[in-house]
Structures are given as C-alpha cells and as structure tokens.
Amino acid sequence: MRSRALVLDAATEHFVRHGYIGTNLDTLAADAGVSKRTVYNLFRSKDELFHAVIGRVTEIAEQFVSDHLQGEVGARPVDVELREFAVAHGRAVLAPRVIATRRLLIGEAERFPQLAADYYERVPGRVMAAIAERLARYHSAGLLNVPHPDLAADQFAFLVLGSGLDRALFDPSSLNDASTVARALAGADAFYRAYRAN
Amino acid sequence: MRSRALVLDAATEHFVRHGYIGTNLDTLAADAGVSKRTVYNLFRSKDELFHAVIGRVTEIAEQFVSDHLQGEVGARPVDVELREFAVAHGRAVLAPRVIATRRLLIGEAERFPQLAADYYERVPGRVMAAIAERLARYHSAGLLNVPHPDLAADQFAFLVLGSGLDRALFDPSSLNDASTVARALAGADAFYRAYRAN
DNA sequence: GCACTACTACACTCATCAGTGCACAAACCT
DNA sequence: AGGTTTGTGCACTGATGAGTGTAGTAGTGC
Secondary structure, eight states: OHHHHHHHHHHHHHHHHHTTTTOOHHHHHHHHTSOHHHHHHHOSSHHHHHHHHHHHHHHHHHHHHHHHTOOOSSSSOHHHHHHHHHHHHHHHHTOHHHHHHHHHHHHTTTTOHHHHHHHHHHTHHHHHHHHHHHHHHHHHTTSBOOSOHHHHHHHHHHHHHTHHHHHHHHOGGGOOHHHHHHHHHHHHHHHHHHHBOO | OHHHHHHHHHHHHHHHHHTTTTOOHHHHHHHHTSOHHHHHHHOSSHHHHHHHHHHHHHHHHHHHHHHHTOOOSSSSOHHHHHHHHHHHHHHHHTOHHHHHHHHHHHHTTTTOHHHHHHHHHHTHHHHHHHHHHHHHHHHHTTSBOOSOHHHHHHHHHHHHHTHHHHHHHHOGGGOOHHHHHHHHHHHHHHHHHHHBOO
C-alpha cells in the first residue's frame, strides 16, 4: 500500500510534465523507486493509472480551491471584501499545480474527453458557484446590484484573472504573484464600479 | 510544389486533431494523397513539418484576428460601438480554428515552448494591442475614462470572453455562437459601466 | 529525342514502449 | 516456524512509427 502512493506521486509528476503519451512507464517506475511489475500489479494499464492520477489531482484541486474561497461576508466594506476575495481567487486559480493540471487536461482532452469535462465541472465549476453565491449574498444585503449572479460571477472571475490564466497556459514561467495580485485588485475595482448599489 | 500545399493542409488537420505525437506520418501522407517519401523530400523531419504548420497557422490566425478587429471609432455612441466590437472580438477569439490551434499549442508547450510563446505574442498579443489602441482613442476623445489602456484592454478582453474561452479549451463542443454573443454584450455593458466618462 | 525534376512504391532498419511471465526474495502476520 | 501478501529482476513479445535507400515512373522544358 505504500507503493501505491509512491507510484501515484511519480505518475502525477510524469503525466503533468510530459503528458500521457510522453510518459514512459519504465522511467516512471524507476523514479517511483519501484519495479515496473509492481506498477502493473497495482494498476491494470497505463490508462487506468492515468485515471487514478487525474482523480486524485482533481480532488486536491477541488479541496484547494474551496479552502481558498471561504470567508464570511459583510464584515467590512464591500469594495474591500471584493478586493480580498479577488486576490484569493487569483492565487487559487493561478497556483502552479492548478495550471499544470489544466495544461495536461487540455492537451489530452482529445484522448480523454470525459476526464477533461469532469475536471471542468468539479474545479472551475465549483469556483464559479462559490463566487455566484457570494455575489448573491451581497445583492440580498443591498450591498451590490447583481441581478444575474451567475453571469456576474463569470465576469468577476475573468476580470480578476485577465490574461494571467491565458498566458500561463502557453508559458507557465510567466506566472508571477505580484502581477496576479495587481490584476486581481484592479479587476475587483472595475467590478465594483460596474456593480455597486444604487 | 503542389505537393507541399497538400502536405501542409493534411498536416495541419492531423496535428490539430491528434497533437504532435498522436500524428502518424504514414497516415498523414496517405490523407494528403502523397507518398511518405515525398513528405520527407519536402520536410527534413516531423519536427520541421510541425514548425511549418504552426508558422502557417499563426499567420492565418494573425490575419483573421486583425481583419475582425478593425473598424472606425466614434461614429456612433460609445456603448453601442463597444458592444459591436465586443461581439467581433468574442467571435474572432472563439472561432473553432483559433480554439483548436490554442489547444494544440498548449498541449505541446512542453515540447515546443518557443512556438507557444511566439504564438501567444503574435496572436493574443496583437488582439490586446488592438483593443488598447481603440480604448486609448476613446479616452483621448473624452468618451471613456481609461487612464490605463493596457490594463483596461486586458479586462475588456476577458470580460467579453468570460468562461467561454476557458471552457472551450476543455470541451470544444461547448462553443456556441448565441452564448458567445450574449456574454460579449453583457461584458461590453459591464465594461461601459466601469469606465464611462465623468 | 534528351535531361531534369518531382514523385512513387515498397521494403527495410532501428528505436521505443506497453504489457507479460516467471522464478525468486523479503516482509508481514499468527 | 510456516504461510501469505507484496514486491523484485529481467528477459521477452508484439506493435508502432520515424526515417532511409533504391529503383523506377511521369511530367516538364528544350
């Protein structure tokens, strides 16, 4: 049972870095410190191993993302809270492991369409729902004017990320906390101007 | 010389659909209606063929994108022009061929980092520059209040695309003109509320 | 006619890699 | 101790696929 974790860790690393086909099970096993035969004793095939890896990674991303998008609402001025939330959102989505997973799944979406769709629903979908819920609470409290929380959540999310996400998919080395934060703050401000009450 | 075009067309199709490794030169040649030897007479290697394909695709995308983001400024009310421009932008970026190219390059960014970076600069970079330039003109004319056109262009672009781009990368079948247009219009409106003059 | 270029058909090499079979070793219960 | 689970080492198969060599054909220009 210890081997299983070793294999999954090494497999995650390999798949994320080299994609599905680019991953070689001989070197993967060597990196895991385990014989290739053990890999095949634990997982029926490369395909099954890939599914296991993506399943675990999805859970982690799900967890990570919901941990970072909690927090009470209404304790401080709305614009201040929006800014804080925007920074949390930007950092959660642009975390290197999250970006790496996205790149992998986008690259393999042709081969594993179901996995990509599941991931989209469980991770970005959950983020969007968390944002919409928060915006709806502001709206009920009369703090913002957000008649369509789902649409506004979509706008908030991408206003805050801007080209940061897009660019990181092409070039992960472009990731940079300072610009993530700057974009998040500017995005929150623009959102507030567009959606403030009265 | 006719063969070259046949090979490039078939290669584009194959690479975009199956990725670099997933593309088999035997079947590619057969689809091009050409012998495999001819492919190797025209291109030194699969790698060189891939570069040629991406080079051509990048040019096409560049052209496509600039064709669709032209248009005079100031003839009609700003909010109306913003809406029209937003729709043009959304349609240009979410065109199936553009999305397919993105997915390919993101998937192969590990293997061909330079190609991905070049593409990013030449296509999305050009779009962003076109938007910033347009916003700067509105600002000079006193029609909008856009002190930082580059930042605002980033916001405009992703407010208009929203999750449409993101989702299409995971699942191209999610593309849908009606929702692209709806998101573009709502994005333009929110942008206008955030950046209108006075 | 002749020469040259573009292209073909096809058999071949060589490397890579998923997956298997098997005999054997170590670690763990009880 | 004795049995069971868990893992090892390694040689092997079989398929796939990039890239080559070569002899020969079709068209083009002169």
